[in-house]
Amino acid sequence: MSHPARGPSLxxxxxxxxxxxxxxxxxxxxxxxAGSFHALLGENGAGKSxxxxxxxxxxxxxxGKLLIDGAEVAVRNPRDAQALGVGMVYQHFTLVPAxxxxxxxxxxRADAPAxxxxxxxxxxxxxxxxRMPFRVPLDRPVSGLAAGEKQKLEIxxxxxxxxxxxxxxxxxxxxxxxEADEILGLLREMAHRGEITVAMISHxxxxxxxxxxxxxxxxxxxxxxxxxxxxxxxxxxxAMMIGDAVVRPSAxxxxxxxxxxxxxxxxxxxxxxxxxxxxxxxxxxxxxxxIVGIAGVSGNGQSELVExxxxxxxxxxxxxxxxxxxxxxxxxxxxxxxxxxxPEEPLKNASVPNMSVAENMAFRKFDKVPMARLGFWxxxxxxxxxxxxxxxxxxxxxxxxxxxxxxxxxxNVQRAILARELSGDVxxxxxxxxCFGLDFASVADxxxxxxxxxxxxxxxxxxxxxxxxxxxxxxxxxxxxxxKVAYLTDAAGADRTTIGRHMAGH
Numbered sequence: 391m392s393h394p395a396r397g398p399s400l401x402x403x404x405x406x407x408x409x410x411x412x413x414x415x416x417x418x419x420x421x422x423x424a425g426s427f428h429a430l431l432g433e434n435g436a437g438k439s440x441x442x443x444x445x446x447x448x449x450x451x452x453x454g455k456l457l458i459d460g461a462e463v464a465v466r467n468p469r470d471a472q473a474l475g476v477g478m479v480y481q482h483f484t485l486v487p488a489x490x491x492x493x494x495x496x497x498x499r500a501d502a503p504a505x506x507x508x509x510x511x512x513x514x515x516x517x518x519x520x521r522m523p524f525r526v527p528l529d530r531p532v533s534g535l536a537a538g539e540k541q542k543l544e545i546x547x548x549x550x551x552x553x554x555x556x557x558x559x560x561x562x563x564x565x566x567x568x569e570a571d572e573i574l575g576l577l578r579e580m581a582h583r584g585e586i587t588v589a590m591i592s593h594x595x596x597x598x599x600x601x602x603x604x605x606x607x608x609x610x611x612x613x614x615x616x617x618x619x620x621x622x623x624x625x626x627x628x629a630m631m632i633g634d635a636v637v638r639p640s641a642x643x644x645x646x647x648x649x650x651x652x653x654x655x656x657x658x659x660x661x662x663x664x665x666x667x668x669x670x671x672x673x674x675x676x677x678x679x680x681i682v683g684i685a686g687v688s689g690n691g692q693s694e695l696v697e698x699x700x701x702x703x704x705x706x707x708x709x710x711x712x713x714x715x716x717x718x719x720x721x722x723x724x725x726x727x728x729x730x731x732x733p734e735e736p737l738k739n740a741s742v743p744n745m746s747v748a749e750n751m752a753f754r755k756f757d758k759v760p761m762a763r764l765g766f767w768x769x770x771x772x773x774x775x776x777x778x779x780x781x782x783x784x785x786x787x788x789x790x791x792x793x794x795x796x797x798x799x800x801x802n803v804q805r806a807i808l809a810r811e812l813s814g815d816v817x818x819x820x821x822x823x824x825c826f827g828l829d830f831a832s833v834a835d836x837x838x839x840x841x842x843x844x845x846x847x848x849x850x851x852x853x854x855x856x857x858x859x860x861x862x863x864x865x866x867x868x869x870x871x872x873x874k875v876a877y878l879t880d881a882a883g884a885d886r887t888t889i890g891r892h893m894a895g896h
Contacts, residue, residue, distance in 0.1 A: 397554045397580075397587030398459045398475060399424040400445070405454030407440050414440040415451070416611045422555075422604075424459070425584040427577065429598040429619065430591045432608035433631055433829040434800065438591050441608065442557055446478055447471045458555070472500075477553030479544045481560050487533035491526050491543050495550050518550060523576035537687055538569035538894075545573070549586070558590040562597060564688050567857065567890035574601040594858075595624040609633055632830045639834070641841035646679030646865070651714075652849035653818050658708035660691075660698040667706070668694045670873030676818075676849040681840070683864030683881070684853040687893050691873035692853045693734065696822040699851075700731055702739065712818060725754075728817035732824050736807040743796035747788050748777035750795045751810045776813075784809035785835065801832035808839055819843050822853040837863060857889065871895050 400422045407415040415437045422428040432438045443449040445456060447465040455462050458474055465471050485494050496502055496511050512528075519525050526535065526543045535543065541564060548556055556577070562570035578601045580586045592598055598605060599619060606616040607630040615630040653676040662668040668691040676682045686692055697703035699710065701719030710717045712727040723729070733739040741750045752773045755761050761772045777791040786805045788798055795803060804824065811819075821840060825833040840863060844850050853870075854860050860867055867884050869877040869892040877892035 396584050397425050399457075400476070400555050400587065400589070401457040401460075402441065402445065403455040403457065405441065405444055405456075406452050407444055407449055408452055413611050415444070418454070418608065418611070418613045420606045420613065420616075422587060422589050424587055425581050426587060426603045427581045427601055428587075428589045429602040429605040430589055430608070431593070431598065431605055431627060431631055433593075434827050435610075435829075436608040436631070437611040438608055439559075440611075442478065442559065442589075442591065445471070445476065445557070472551065472553065474555075475553050476555045476557070477548035477551065478557040479541070479548065479559065479561055481563060483532075483540050483544060485532045485540060485543060485547075488531060490529050490531055491535070492528040494532060494543065495547055498547055498551060519546075522546060522549065523580060524573070536895075537564040537689065538566065538573070541565060541569070541573060545577070554586050556586055556588050558588065558592075560591055560593070562592075562594065563855065566687055566893040567886055568894060570597065571600070577601075595627060596858075598627075599624065607631055628830065637831050637834045639838070641838040641845065643841065643865075644679075644845035646677070646844070646847075649678035649847065651675045652678045652712060653851065654709075654711040654714075655699070656709045656711065658695070658698065658710070659706040660694050660703050661706060662691075662694055668873050669698060672708070672870070672874050674851070674868060674875060676851055678817075678849050679844055679847045680865045681844050681850040681852055681863050683860035683867045684851065684870050685857055685860045685867055685889055685893060686855070686870035688855050690870050692822070692855075692870055694873075695870070696731075696733055696820060696853055699820055700733055702733075728815055729820070730811040730814070730816050730818070731820035732804070732808055732811060732822070734822040734826065737796060737800075737803045740807045741795050741803065744794050746792045747781070747786070747795050747798070747806055748774050748791035751777045751780055751806060754810055754814065780809040780813055781806075784812075784839075801828045804828060804832065804836060808836060812839060812843060816843050816846070816848045819848045819850045820853075821850070823855060824852075825854075825856065825859060857886065861886070869893055 402418060402420050405415055405418045418437065418441055430438050440449065444451045447467045447470050456465060463474055492512065492515055495515060496506060515528060524542050526539050526546065532540060541561060574597060577588055581588050602619045604617065605619055607614050607627065609631060655672060655674045658669055658672040659667050660669040670691065672695060674682060684692060694703055698705050699719060717723055717727055737743055752761055761769055774791050781788060784805050786809060787802050795806060798806065824836050824840065840850060852863055861881065861884060864881040867879055867881050867889065868875045869889055871892060872895065
């Protein structure tokens with residue numbers, strides 16, 4: 391079926407999808423007018439991804455219709471969606487790293503010839519890029535492109551394949567604020583010229599307000615609201631998203647005790663999985679009662695830094711000092727120096743998924759009295775008693791202390807691990823993307839817990855790709871670029887644009 395090189399309207403009518411007892415979508419109707427930029431809002435688990443997968447043909451809805459330009463269409467698989475001009479830019483890149491941008495574009499075509507006449511294709515690609523709002527270097531392997539260029543290439547690929555209804559899934563999580571504004575601004579201009587229609591899944595109200603025309607809010611699989619952007623405040627949008635969930639107010643920032651430097655990382659080097667140095671002479675000092683936020687675009691060594699500090703990756707060179715004493719990331723040093731942490735993806739990095747909630751909560755104390763007697767004999771009851779107390783204190787929702795921790799929701803895994811890590815006396819706290827993928831209530835709760843530790847005098851190193859989180863919590867902000875600190879500023883006078891420039895490596 392041929393379709394015009396214009397952005398079509400798209401509508402879902404009464405779309406429902408169940409997985410066993412879970413009603414992932416219930417009777418959801420969403421209308422995206424032609425040539426508009428639409429925001430799809432909702433917390434994790436609200437049904438946004440399920441709706442999009444039904445539109446794209448990854449799932450078959452149980453009920454409901456899909457209309458494109460007012461006509462009902464059947465999408466049985468992603469190929470059908472592509473034939474109708476509907477394409478999606480995913481959170482994770484789908485490009486082939488070893489091929490150049492030009493090769494990625496040409497081989498993505500369904501009609502790509504077995505023998506490619508590159509002179510002819512180059513000419514056609516140049517003519518195509520002339521009509522596009524942004525360019526990328528055609529001859530460089532994708533592995534050598536910056537994240538912003540890769541994201542541009544993903545979007546160019548869809549336009550090259552003549553996809554005119556673009557679905558963007560959290561498209562700016564890998565971009566600097568400047569790159570995000572540039573790309574979203576150019577797409578909005580194309581939409582308003584009628585060349586494309588855009589639906590964007592986002593959780594960043596700033597971007598929704600700046601670039602979107604209309605919005606739809608999903609909650610627990612149902613459409614609970616929507617309207618024109620600008621006619622409702624972000625507070626009202628947030629209220630639609632969270633419903634009646636109680637959000638804990640963020641903890642007040644107490645005056646920090648003046649105890650000098652608690653944590654110092656000096657000239658740290660650590661290699662990534664390919665053996666290249668991704669932490670490259672990293673230096674930072676964190677005082678007692680201070681949160682230092684490490685901002686940066688994903689892939690600048692943040693994950694390797696946290697893994698090196700938590701003993702999951704060897705430190706090649708450099709030194710970590712706590713209270714001016716040499717710290718090695720071993721269990722006895724974590725204990726002695728009172729170092730605690732919440733790594734990224736705690737289910738994978740800070741727990742044993744098939745062990746119970748109580749056992750996971752006991753990892754710090756299982757070999758100490760009262761949990762252990764004679765240094766080796768573990769007692770079940772004290773382990774359960776401690777878990778019951780922590781579950782109540784940290785509001786962990788779990789059927790019982792004996793439930794395997796992998797059966798808990800993401801927010802509750804996060805809370806359970808935090809409960810274990812914050813239940814003792816904390817001098818140093820190292821947290822990485824602590825709120826990634828969590829709902830509003832969990833986010834507020836976890837940020838308040840981190841602030842409370844700072845107020846009690848802990849030195850907190852917060853590594854996060856969420857710039858709003860960094861700006862909200864930090865006392866000082868460091869930008870990590872190319873494996874080291876590229877910029878350091880007091881949070882009180884921090885300027886988002888300057889931070890963005892340093893994140894981009896300028």
